[in-house]
Amino acid sequence: MAxxxxxxxxxxxxxSARILDSDVFYSFRKSPLTMLAALVTLVxxxxxxxxPWIAPHNxxxxxxxxxxxxxxxxVWIEDSDPRFLLGTDNQGxxxxxxxxxxxxxxxxxxxxxxxxxxxxxxxxxxxxxxxxGAVDAVIMRIADVQLSxxxxxxxxxxxxxxxxxxxxxxxxxxxxxxxxxxxxxSYWVQYARTVRGSTLVEKNKEYVQAARVIGxxxxxxxxxxxxxxxxxxxxxIATINLALAIITEATLSFLGVGMPPTKPSxxxxxxxxxxxxxxxxxxxxxxxxxxxxxxxxxxxxxxDWLRDALNPKxxxxx
Amino acid sequence: MIAFIIRRLLQSVLVMLAVAFVAFALFTYVGDxxxxxxxxxxxxxxxxxxxxxxxxxxxxxxxxARFVGNAVQGDFGLSYRLARPVEELLLERLPxxxxxxxxxxxxALLVGLPLGVYTGLNRDSWLSRVFxxxxxxxxxxxxxxxxxxxxxxxxxxxxxxxxxxxGETVQLGWWSTGFLTVSGLRSLILPSIxxxxxxxxxIMRLVRAEMLEVLRTDYIKFAxxxxxxxxxxxxxxxxxxxxxxxxxxxxLQLGAIIAFAxxxxxxxxxxxxxxxxxxxxxxADVPVMAAYLCLVAFFFVxxxxxxxxxxxxxxPRLRVDRAISGGH
Numbered sequence: 134m135a136x137x138x139x140x141x142x143x144x145x146x147x148x149s150a151r152i153l154d155s156d157v158f159y160s161f162r163k164s165p166l167t168m169l170a171a172l173v174t175l176v177x178x179x180x181x182x183x184x185p186w187i188a189p190h191n192x193x194x195x196x197x198x199x200x201x202x203x204x205x206x207x208v209w210i211e212d213s214d215p216r217f218l219l220g221t222d223n224q225g226x227x228x229x230x231x232x233x234x235x236x237x238x239x240x241x242x243x244x245x246x247x248x249x250x251x252x253x254x255x256x257x258x259x260x261x262x263x264x265x266g267a268v269d270a271v272i273m274r275i276a277d278v279q280l281s282x283x284x285x286x287x288x289x290x291x292x293x294x295x296x297x298x299x300x301x302x303x304x305x306x307x308x309x310x311x312x313x314x315x316x317x318x319s320y321w322v323q324y325a326r327t328v329r330g331s332t333l334v335e336k337n338k339e340y341v342q343a344a345r346v347i348g349x350x351x352x353x354x355x356x357x358x359x360x361x362x363x364x365x366x367x368x369x370i371a372t373i374n375l376a377l378a379i380i381t382e383a384t385l386s387f388l389g390v391g392m393p394p395t396k397p398s399x400x401x402x403x404x405x406x407x408x409x410x411x412x413x414x415x416x417x418x419x420x421x422x423x424x425x426x427x428x429x430x431x432x433x434x435x436x437d438w439l440r441d442a443l444n445p446k447x448x449x450x451x
Numbered sequence: 452m453i454a455f456i457i458r459r460l461l462q463s464v465l466v467m468l469a470v471a472f473v474a475f476a477l478f479t480y481v482g483d484x485x486x487x488x489x490x491x492x493x494x495x496x497x498x499x500x501x502x503x504x505x506x507x508x509x510x511x512x513x514x515x516a517r518f519v520g521n522a523v524q525g526d527f528g529l530s531y532r533l534a535r536p537v538e539e540l541l542l543e544r545l546p547x548x549x550x551x552x553x554x555x556x557x558x559a560l561l562v563g564l565p566l567g568v569y570t571g572l573n574r575d576s577w578l579s580r581v582f583x584x585x586x587x588x589x590x591x592x593x594x595x596x597x598x599x600x601x602x603x604x605x606x607x608x609x610x611x612x613x614x615x616x617x618g619e620t621v622q623l624g625w626w627s628t629g630f631l632t633v634s635g636l637r638s639l640i641l642p643s644i645x646x647x648x649x650x651x652x653x654i655m656r657l658v659r660a661e662m663l664e665v666l667r668t669d670y671i672k673f674a675x676x677x678x679x680x681x682x683x684x685x686x687x688x689x690x691x692x693x694x695x696x697x698x699x700x701x702x703l704q705l706g707a708i709i710a711f712a713x714x715x716x717x718x719x720x721x722x723x724x725x726x727x728x729x730x731x732x733x734x735a736d737v738p739v740m741a742a743y744l745c746l747v748a749f750f751f752v753x754x755x756x757x758x759x760x761x762x763x764x765x766x767p768r769l770r771v772d773r774a775i776s777g778g779h
Binding site (some may be wrong): 178278281282283285286289290292293294297363377380383384387388389390407410412413415418419422425426429430433 | 466469473477508531541588591592593595596599600602603607614707710711713714717728729731732733735737740747748752755
């Protein structure tokens with residue numbers, strides 16, 4: 134592969150020009166599916182983030198709800214109301230608005246749990262790889278055991294334990310944190326294993342030895358010398374895990390052990406709407422489901438693309 | 452070989468002990484069993500008496516040893532919610548979960564294998580592309596949404612299959628089976644499709660990848676050069692060699708199916724162990740949670756152990772690898 138080294142004598146181009154000129158951006162432009170996924174992700178994320186400002190209604194403002202508006206179908210079906218694009222649920226809440234607010238909660242839990250899992254996994258992986266010995270053995274055996282069970286089971290279990298520890302009222306208050314903790318704890322293993330592997334390689338390199346010789350503190354050595362060199366693959370895992378975390382959260386909420394109906398996430402909305410499926414009011418549950426799938430699928434596609442784009446081995450064959 | 456078996460057995464026992472420890476910690480630190488048993492009003496003497504009766508005044512490790520001893524004999528105490536022995540509750544619901552899981556696994560294997568072979572042999576046909584795209588979407592759909600969609604289409608819109616429950620069951624000793632009645636079989640269809648779909652796509656992709664790999668090898672070229680028919684090459688030579696990993700993965704996935712049955716059972720209100728577990732999580736019914744945890748962990752460990760041993764017996768290359776790497 135003939136690569137031209139960057140010419141150091143040239144003046145450094147601006148950041149935007151460098152991004153536009155990069156391999157990663159090139160592979161992005163060459164893949165229409167990725168561009169579509171990015172667009173969908175952008176729409177979903179901004180719809181969720183800006184919900185309080187752009188949602189057509191505020192579904193949690195009880196004063197604005199009217200039971201006469203309850204169970205209206207989407208606008209393209211008879212007996213609908215043009216004010217409610219995707220119809221209303223049994224309490225007269227606008228389905229589109231509840232989805233936007235729900236996606237906000239789903240994304241919050243998704244991002245927070247991924248960050249939690251990443252920090253935990255990377256820290257344990259660094260320690261495991263660098264210290265080695267008994268510490269390494271203990272951490273990796275725990276990881277092995279956890280990896281032999283599906284993540285959803287681990288998340289359910291942690292959720293169940295925390296639920297049993299709190300009383301019911303208290304639990305509704307802390308549901309968000311309980312979810313972040315249980316989803317995060319069920320996905321740390323992959324980060325730990327990846328980081329441990331690359332730390333084992335990095336720790337014998339000369340720059341680490343040099344740093345050790347001049348007496349850099351081990352913690353500083355780990356986090357400011359080794360960490361930047363092992364973080365690349367971690368970010369790819371994080372992107373793919375974001376979709377997984379969103380789905381896991383939705384599953385827990387759907388099972389009734391996640392977000393309470395007073396602060397619904399997409400999973401809670403699907404769970405609540407599920408009761409009305411039998412009476413033919415499909416839009417209450419199908420639209421949140423659709424939003425969930427679109428979000429998870431497009432984030433997944435972005436993660437796949439990122440993995441391929443950042444992997445130079447795959448680039449050669451293209 | 453014997454050293455390997457002993458090492459794996461020891462590992463399994465250790466994992467089970469670790470899980471039992473988590474389950475025991477649940478009992479000890481979550482909730483207060485004495486307060487639950489005595490209700491609102493009790494004196495310190497009552498508390499001390501019950502505490503001695505239950506052995507809660509004993510040292511931690513003595514209590515843990517007794518918990519493990521009881522658990523091995525299948526005694527997990529009374530359910531807080533239903534006030535019945537936990538092992539009885541689980542045993543009642545075990546057949547429902549096992550039947551559902553088995554049907555789902557067979558469905559995944561019987562449909563996934565031919566699809567994988569087809570997409571492996573005809574990698575450029577449009578039908579293969581359709582299968583692969585659909586499988587990608589299938590992987591992205593969460594299990595509970597697939598269930599909801601199936602219920603909406605096949606129970607609400609066209610009313611072909613029931614949307615919840617097991618239908619009529621027949622009692623064979625303590626085992627209740629849905630295989631022997633029409634309504635029982637009809638009730639099995641939607642849940643087992645929901646449960647098996649993910650595994651189906653997994654098996655299909657695995658078989659496809661393995662087929663593509665094997666078809667490139669020299670012995671396949673040689674078989675073609677000998678003038679064997681396509682059929683003999685594809686099924687007699689190629690497929691056979693893809694089966695070892697497929698069997699392994701299917702075996703390992705059986706554990707995942709039993710775990711994912713929690714979701715499917717909740718969607719279809721299937722009276723199995725998973726549904727019981729979710730309800731016990733909801734009501735903080737610690738004994739049921741602990742027992743379910745131990746039981747599922749046991750399934751997982753047993754399946755892992757069996758698959759490992761089978762693999763070791765079936766694939767001689769593994770033995771050589773282990774010898775070279777110093778039995779790591």
